[in-house]
Amino acid sequence: MKTLAAEIISIGDELLIGQVVNTNASFLAKSLTELGVTVKHISTCCDTVEDITSALELAHNRVNVVLVTGGLGPTRDDVTKAALCQFYNTELVFNQEVYSHLEFLFAHYIKAPMNAHNRDQARLPKSCKVLFNDHGTAPGMLFEHEGVISAFMPGVPFEMKSLFENKLKEILLELPGRTAIIQKTLITYGVGESRLAERIEDVEDLLPQGFSLAYLPNFGRVRLRITAKVSAGERIEAEQKVNTIAEQLKDRLSDCYQGEESEGGLEFRILELAKQKGVHVATAESFTSGRIASTLSAVSGSSAYFLGGYVTYATDMKISVLGVSKELIAAHSVVSAEVACAMAEGARLKSGAELAIASTGNAGPTKGDSEAEVGQIYLAISTADKTEAHFFSMGTHRERVIGRSVSKALELIYNELLNL
């Protein structure tokens, strides 16, 4: 018997031409990992019967769980069902239950008559089990074939997620041989990965069987991921071991350790800490233009501490909205520690927040309203006690400068909250 392992297949030319980023695959990979099913392969293939059947054949040879997304629309570019009939040696048959469900969707939500393309969506491979789609017209399908379970879901992320959560998960939970996969990711900042590796070499040497350490560098930080893959019965023991290793690493790397990566990042920890300390936060953004605000508020519940902010992209808005003085800008330029501080202070006083953060800088690709070089930025934090600015040189690519600056802003907020 093959060990329990999964492959995720995405069908769609839009992925192969780079028009769409494959977030479906990362969602499914994460979900399977959480369920204790190891993902061994992720693959993407063209919208042709030949490529789809080849991909299925390969997957059936190397794993025993196959999750497929895409290619199930009602239009003629979608040929997945034809490929399935060929691969599973079956034929399309009309499914009355699916048809009634379609009629219901059209009558109540879509409010339009069904056409031939829609009616065809009720024709499904005879040997499949239908996974009813509550959010769209393309039903999901499940096959069990030569010891392999394969599920086919539409590519629209929302419909796929709902099918996975509500229909597929319970089936996967029944599979024997699931492992417990325990992970913890520590975030470090400012030390390169090779130097980190050197400093924790002995910890890495002593990792137990089934445990591993991975280094994920990006945007000036290195994330260290500890993973343990054990049988379900060993979960509690493994969790304890992962925690012990994490503590060792935190201790060893105390000068560059920033925190654990929680679900979704620092914004979750900021929410918890701000609520706990009763601190309200506001933002004043120039070149990050709402990215700090939208990151802070991406977390459900953030309205408990995040008041809002000011996007003062144009220099005049810094003056009229935040009350930064013209003279200060003339003396120091808009990209300066002084203006960053004035923006943060202005935002704090105008919003009534206990803590405000401001950004000003040049994200490039060309010089803006100041003489600052591309990538030079200031972030300022203001509280009742003090207002201080931090200077950073963030590289030369617009996207990277903004991304790193938003990360850094969250870190500054978090560290300031710790001190308040």
Next chain:
Amino acid sequence: MKTLAAEIISIGDELLIGQVVNTNASFLAKSLTELGVTVKHISTCCDTVEDITSALELAHNRVNVVLVTGGLGPTRDDVTKAALCQFYNTELVFNQEVYSHLEFLFAHYIKAPMNAHNRDQARLPKSCKVLFNDHGTAPGMLFEHEGVISAFMPGVPFEMKSLFENKLKEILLELPGRTAIIQKTLITYGVGESRLAERIEDVEDLLPQGFSLAYLPNFGRVRLRITAKVSAGERIEAEQKVNTIAEQLKDRLSDCYQGEESEGGLEFRILELAKQKGVHVATAESFTSGRIASTLSAVSGSSAYFLGGYVTYATDMKISVLGVSKELIAAHSVVSAEVACAMAEGARLKSGAELAIASTGNAGPTKGDSEAEVGQIYLAISTADKTEAHFFSMGTHRERVIGRSVSKALELIYNELLNL
């Protein structure tokens, strides 16, 4: 001889557990398509010698261009170079030129002594051609083996992009058999894909050989992609044909056609139109919390028309910052057409912009400061002539509600700019 076709392989457990979304693959897919190299497969494999060599073997059997990212770090979780030696039957040798480059990077940028892990990065497979990495310590590698060109690049997106643009592109441009791939994507809104298919069936029937039409539904819109894949000599003719088909479709779908998808979306067309018409734009955002502002300003050059905005997440900020009256909120609740209009008007008058857009609504998952159901939102547009609000019901998932609302806001801005 195999037809020119490419495979993209991503190496890394972080992808297989869903910790990282594979944006490298979509960047490479897009870049290869632009160069006229058809991408047939995208695959992801584990960080083990066995899995890497299997993935390489498969790729070498099915395509003749293989681009690989990831697994080249200095730490022991990265085993790609060992796999390459095995697969290409070669051995690691010390490369003095790479070593000197590393010494230079450490002396001038990293400002730290090199350690054994770093020095190991100068040991490369004997048979490879080195692709020097200007932004990191892991060099890229190029192999030519049994008629297949394969390139190995680090997984850090910034380093990978730079290597691709500056080293690899010129090599790929030399390949014989590149096709011309011409694409145009039309955005439609409010009509389902099956109904669209029905309405343009005859256009689809008459598509010339090598031309195809794909339907990409998401967030209430369907993108229609016309693709032509022809030999390099037929490019101009194919471009004309793609334009003719696009015009036919626009004509046929005039009631739901929203525009062409330019590089990166509507924000580029808004920038052009606002500049052309001399209109300045400001934002007032509640539940979208800076997402409209950051989308507008994501385009380089946006400072020519985008002034900035107000993120009034908390109700009090709507009153104190935008001048919305307490009585109005009490009478209609914060999620109402009246408050949306007052926010938009406040933002326009305070910023001095000719056009302002405001958002207020409930993104969920629970009810907020108002009685509005989850997913109910208002967007208001204000100009000197009029201020009007639009109501939408955007579904029930926080992420989806915000995403759809930002798209809709950009559409409203664009349509208003057309009328100004």
